Amino acid sequence: MLKKTITLLSFLLLAMTFSLGQISPASALEAGDIVIQVKPADQEVDLAPGQVVKSKITIQNIGRLPFTFTVSTRPYQVLNENYDPDFSTENSYTNLHNWISFPESTFHLEPGAEQDVPFVITVPDDVPGGGQYAAIIAETRDSMSEDAGVRIISQLASLIYAHVSGEEHIGGVLMGHSLPSFLLGSPFTATATVKNDGNVDFRVTHTLNIRDFFTNREVLTETSVDENGKYLAHTNPIVLPETQRSNAITWDGAPQLGVFKVTQTISFLDQTYTYDQVVIFCPIWLAGAVAFFIFLIILWVILRLRSRKRRRPQVF
């Protein structure tokens, strides 16, 4: 009897061990299981025709389960003024992805481990100078949950901004800007749109300086940061060749009521534009109340004039 029980228990234990071993990590994935990280998320590389340049990205496993990942290259461009990324369109600025090769393209990473992924950029001899843009894609399919209707493939894009020496054309135009003057409760947002006419990218510095109209006290400056060290009134976006980019700075936490002097500065290449504006913040209900108050004053004056006229003695 005892022997039978031990045999049965051993069999059950063996069966359990076997079945646990057969559970695929992808069969019941939870948040934090497969987390892939790349560094750097973007990098700038200087190139010359005929040059061979070596660089690398690093992939880290910061999740709970191991995963296998592959690397590949894609062209990198943008779709619109908002700079939605485009990893499909090829043009004269996206040849870079054809110049990149990987000695090895498939890797396995245990939790907490990291893997350097070296790559080689072989620049052809006859390429013109200017900007070249590509993305290195790190992909893992181990994030595909078998029991999900939509299985997710995880991809991270590490962007490469390359500058090939040679004939560079540098030029940009400020296409437009906006600075509101009267706000009825809507958020305060200043925008700037800059077009790159050249063949190499440049950065735009867009800042706001906000002072109290009555006390001249600085409320927000280009060096103001939040508790995470993020600039509140300073942006520095990149503008790719032959594209137009709009950039917005929103004053988070702006007061509901007040009068402020705002200075917007937009600078790129050797151009600087400065705009000053007095901005009035007034909630819509208060604006309504003031309008009603003015209407009452007018009505009261009319009524008063009429009653005076009525009281005046008639002379025949």
Next chain:
Amino acid sequence: MERTVRKLLALTGIFIGAAVALTPLTTYADSYGDFIKDKTSANGSSTVYVNVDTVLSLDAANGGDTIEAFPDMVRTGQFNVQVRSAMPYTISLSADQTELADEDDTFFIPARSEITAGKVGWGIRKADQTEGYTAVQTTPQVFFDSTVSDNGTNTDVADESTWHAFEIGVAINSKIPQGTYTTDVTVTAAVKE
């Protein structure tokens, strides 16, 4: 009449005065400390330099559950994606096969932007989309942009890293045979310089 207007005038004046007095007249944004970028230090003191690289991470394994579909009904589900980045970022979605296919690849539920009861289709709702869905395409489309969309935490901090829930809408009719319909969706995260 004149007396009534005078009373109303006084009341409105008091209301406006009280409202102005009670509404915060200034912001407290200036209480944020200025970011000191000057790295120079006095003689004899040591300076600590910490190099922080641009890092981007993606957790998209929380793929959600199977959606139970019924004829002439729009059924919804969701999958969750977390991106962590100190920089603004985008989340793009694409699929090599945009239709949901059964196990034998015989019957399909096509990707559509208009998901209505009785019309066979499926779609995913973008972060700032309030109505309808977006059909997933073979090329990546931006479904979340931290510079324009609310990050879901109601903090108005556009690039704060957080979980993003993408709603899936599915509609079938009675002609769709029983089975499990799936597809592989590629989630691509990228920083926005």
